Amino acid sequence: MSAPRVRRRRHRILIPVLLSALVVITTLVTHAIDQPNQTDAGFLSPLSTGDDGGSRLAAGLAERGVQVRRETDTLAALRAARSGPATLFVPAPQLLHPQTVDDLNLLPGHTRLVLVDPPRRVLDAAGMPLRPAGRRWAARAVAPHLTGPCALPEVTGATAAVARQRYAPTGPPGSVDLCYSAGLARLPGAAENVVVGASDPFRNGRIGEWDNELFATALLATTGRVLWLDLDGPAPPPPTPSTVRTTPPSEPDGGPYDEPDDDQGDPGAGDSTETTPAAPPGGNASGSGGPGREQTSNPLWSAFPPWFWALLAQLVLAALLIAVARARRFGPPTPEPLPVTVPAAETVFGRARLYHQAKAHQSAAEVLRAAAKDRLGRRLHLPADTPDVAAVVAAETGEHPDTVRDLLHGDAPDTDQELLELAKDLDRTARDPRPSPVRPPLPRSEGDPR
Amino acid sequence: MTWRAAALLAVGALTLPAWPAPFVGVAVMTGVVLLLCALDFGLAAPLRGLTAERDGDRSVRLGETATVTVQLHNASGRTLHAQIRDAWVPSAGAQPDVPPDRVVHVPAGDVAALPSRLTPTRRGDRPAVALTVRSLGPLGLAFRQRTGRPPTPPWTLRVLPRFDSRRHLPEKLSRLRVIDGTQVGQGRGAGTEFDTLHEYVPGDDVRSIDWRASARRAEVLVRTWRPERDRRLVCVLDTGRTSAVLLGDEPRLDASIDAALLLTALAARAGDRVDVLAADAVSRASIGGAERPAQWPRLAHALAPLQPALVETDFQLIAGELLRRHRPRSLVVLLTSLEPGALGSGLLPVLPRLAARHRVLVAAAQDPVLTALTSTPPRHPRDAYNAAAAWRTLAERDRLTAALARYDVAVVDVPAPRLAPALADTYLRLKATGRL
Numbered sequence: 053m054s055a056p057r058v059r060r061r062r063h064r065i066l067i068p069v070l071l072s073a074l075v076v077i078t079t080l081v082t083h084a085i086d087q088p089n090q091t092d093a094g095f096l097s098p099l100s101t102g103d104d105g106g107s108r109l110a111a112g113l114a115e116r117g118v119q120v121r122r123e124t125d126t127l128a129a130l131r132a133a134r135s136g137p138a139t140l141f142v143p144a145p146q147l148l149h150p151q152t153v154d155d156l157n158l159l160p161g162h163t164r165l166v167l168v169d170p171p172r173r174v175l176d177a178a179g180m181p182l183r184p185a186g187r188r189w190a191a192r193a194v195a196p197h198l199t200g201p202c203a204l205p206e207v208t209g210a211t212a213a214v215a216r217q218r219y220a221p222t223g224p225p226g227s228v229d230l231c232y233s234a235g236l237a238r239l240p241g242a243a244e245n246v247v248v249g250a251s252d253p254f255r256n257g258r259i260g261e262w263d264n265e266l267f268a269t270a271l272l273a274t275t276g277r278v279l280w281l282d283l284d285g286p287a288p289p290p291p292t293p294s295t296v297r298t299t300p301p302s303e304p305d306g307g308p309y310d311e312p313d314d315d316q317g318d319p320g321a322g323d324s325t326e327t328t329p330a331a332p333p334g335g336n337a338s339g340s341g342g343p344g345r346e347q348t349s350n351p352l353w354s355a356f357p358p359w360f361w362a363l364l365a366q367l368v369l370a371a372l373l374i375a376v377a378r379a380r381r382f383g384p385p386t387p388e389p390l391p392v393t394v395p396a397a398e399t400v401f402g403r404a405r406l407y408h409q410a411k412a413h414q415s416a417a418e419v420l421r422a423a424a425k426d427r428l429g430r431r432l433h434l435p436a437d438t439p440d441v442a443a444v445v446a447a448e449t450g451e452h453p454d455t456v457r458d459l460l461h462g463d464a465p466d467t468d469q470e471l472l473e474l475a476k477d478l479d480r481t482a483r484d485p486r487p488s489p490v491r492p493p494l495p496r497s498e499g500d501p502r
Numbered sequence: 503m504t505w506r507a508a509a510l511l512a513v514g515a516l517t518l519p520a521w522p523a524p525f526v527g528v529a530v531m532t533g534v535v536l537l538l539c540a541l542d543f544g545l546a547a548p549l550r551g552l553t554a555e556r557d558g559d560r561s562v563r564l565g566e567t568a569t570v571t572v573q574l575h576n577a578s579g580r581t582l583h584a585q586i587r588d589a590w591v592p593s594a595g596a597q598p599d600v601p602p603d604r605v606v607h608v609p610a611g612d613v614a615a616l617p618s619r620l621t622p623t624r625r626g627d628r629p630a631v632a633l634t635v636r637s638l639g640p641l642g643l644a645f646r647q648r649t650g651r652p653p654t655p656p657w658t659l660r661v662l663p664r665f666d667s668r669r670h671l672p673e674k675l676s677r678l679r680v681i682d683g684t685q686v687g688q689g690r691g692a693g694t695e696f697d698t699l700h701e702y703v704p705g706d707d708v709r710s711i712d713w714r715a716s717a718r719r720a721e722v723l724v725r726t727w728r729p730e731r732d733r734r735l736v737c738v739l740d741t742g743r744t745s746a747v748l749l750g751d752e753p754r755l756d757a758s759i760d761a762a763l764l765l766t767a768l769a770a771r772a773g774d775r776v777d778v779l780a781a782d783a784v785s786r787a788s789i790g791g792a793e794r795p796a797q798w799p800r801l802a803h804a805l806a807p808l809q810p811a812l813v814e815t816d817f818q819l820i821a822g823e824l825l826r827r828h829r830p831r832s833l834v835v836l837l838t839s840l841e842p843g844a845l846g847s848g849l850l851p852v853l854p855r856l857a858a859r860h861r862v863l864v865a866a867a868q869d870p871v872l873t874a875l876t877s878t879p880p881r882h883p884r885d886a887y888n889a890a891a892a893w894r895t896l897a898e899r900d901r902l903t904a905a906l907a908r909y910d911v912a913v914v915d916v917p918a919p920r921l922a923p924a925l926a927d928t929y930l931r932l933k934a935t936g937r938l
Contacts, residue, residue, distance in 0.1 A: 357519075358524050359521065359524040361525075362515075362524030362525050362528045363515045363519075365525070365528050366514065366528045366531065367512060367515050369511055369528070370508045370515065371508070373507050373511055373535075374505055374508040377503045377504050380647065382587050382602060382634055382636060383587045383632050383634030384589070384631070386589045386590065386591055386592060386631040386632070387591075388592055388593060391753070391809050392746050392809075392811070392812050393747075393753055395748060396747060396748045396870070397869050397875070398747070399895070400872065400875065400888070400891045400895050403894070404887040404890070404892075405887075407890060407891060416886065416887055419890045419891075419897070420886070420889065420893060423876075423893035423896070469883065471886050472882070472885075472886050475880040475889060475890075476880055479880065
């Protein structure tokens, strides 16, 4: 009977714990799926029409008459920014190559750089006096002037879901303007840098909420030309300084290729001519890294001296020798047949469980009463056919005869609790008040035949 | 191949940066290590020239420690450097004086003694399983080892029962001497067997006057009696399923063996002839004629390897054996359990024939759990049900005892630790009253 109860008690603890664990895991998984990653394919690309894409934003900008030019190479985008006032929109700064981040400082005046949720390394490498200060679980829609006046007049009145990553200035006061309760940071200068803490206002899935569309288009439309840096994967390293210096003269003639809208997407065609000196075509960023490496053998081999690999091989051989040495066992294991044993009173406990499961209150009570009468008869030296045991017992113990009679001959109990009460009373009545050296089950007929 | 070869290779690996061509170095060093291993293997003492023998204790009482020594004789021409493992069954509790991982050096033609101390944890026969010799080369890089070489010398240590009840023996023997009348000076003892005639002195029991002898002589003669001697006693040990029940931490069979040993020690001292029979579905052991105290150890040896078997005891077989082999009237002591199922269907049908020829005594060790269940006040409904089941078992046992008593069968039913003295007391009482 005890085993199922223990199991039930275990369930009582386990089920809530498992349920809460399930809820927590579901939340985490849903959140992970819901929050897009900057490294995902098609994240905030003007060509992508998915929830994480930026096609609606590109269309909205085109409606305002803003020229949108999609760039898939960082250097090409930087070069294009030199040709006039432009807004360089970097929706995935995480993908920027560390060496090209420095070049973001070199943008000419009248250029606005918009970074969406840049990681700390990008902020540090670009020399921005900003540091990330707390991140919300999800983006919150706030008004621009919530914590103070906002230095961006174009977004006035646009309540947008900007506050996810918050920023704090690290430089002197006045070097940074914070809007949207520190979710947006503007760094004035020759080239104006704007850091937005959430990608939600730009994404297709969220652009329709609040004033997100107004905010996004207003932020990007100030210069009339948007250079949209759409990286498909981690950007390749920039070419060596010598090639960088040699390329600018060669490229302006082949380079500018407008992509006013996303529907005429032919990304590789324009870029292939520009970037040939540095690396193979940048239409596929991850593919561009591959062929260069495959020309030689795995660089890991040359990363360490040959003796290192020889040492590793010899240590593997030594480990093999240890295995060979340990494999031979020192004599066989020694088996031994164990003697059979049966637990004490196995059948008695089995019968007790049967009584319990069958709720045999009546049978159990009969047995207990008969045993108690037997014990009392032996204790009080009554003949076997005493007509009224109860009266004698009552005289002995001083209780009322009817109480004792009810105890010995009363109704059968109906519940476990009543049976327990009966068993307790019988035990108390039948127990010898004087402590006796002989335990209740007397050694029967020790020796003498009956 | 040992760990030393691997260590050598690993240490050699540290010199690799200094090699002009590291991979050639790997090949050279591996080759050298393997060559050294082969050399070492060739130089190790051959196992063929080894012989092993054992001597030491053949038997030990449970709880005491025996010593068995392996004599390893190195008849090969080389010095033997060897690790030796002498494996016994786990319950033998073997503790070798030379641990298996220590290297023993035996010069050519010499003998190494490798004692093991055995403290067995169980009664019965504890065999030695395997002797393994790992003959190492002089460098310790490689070894020779082969199963069955040298052949394992067989050895079995017989672990005798603990015989805790031997502390009762002096007391029971002194009571026996009182009954015998040899120690206490109250004249000759009581009994039914004629001893001598002597002249009547005032104070003698007038009922003992031998009138026929007095008529032949001038004086009044009195007979003296002594307890019967040269009676027969048969101890029957039930090794069936009921003997496997654990009473405390020992099976019931151990309590029965303990009681049988005390009884036979006592009876042999009293001059009775004791036979012991152990049986379940088949006869497990039969020891006849432990008449003299010197033969008692033989009995302990014979009872030591008995183990309970999970089969129903065949009382038909036991009764047949008793009736066939023991013609004269004997005291049959049945060491079993008072279980209505086993005895009711097995013993009761054959009891009339048995009781007609012999005097039967049933001795059973009680389960201490039953006592605990019926004597503690119940606290939980489960306790009430347990108590009901226990009382019911006791009632059935009472009915069985009554049924046995109808055939003039005495019953000794006491908790396990008191079984041996209680049985001895019963035996002494029967002897004193001349009812053997």
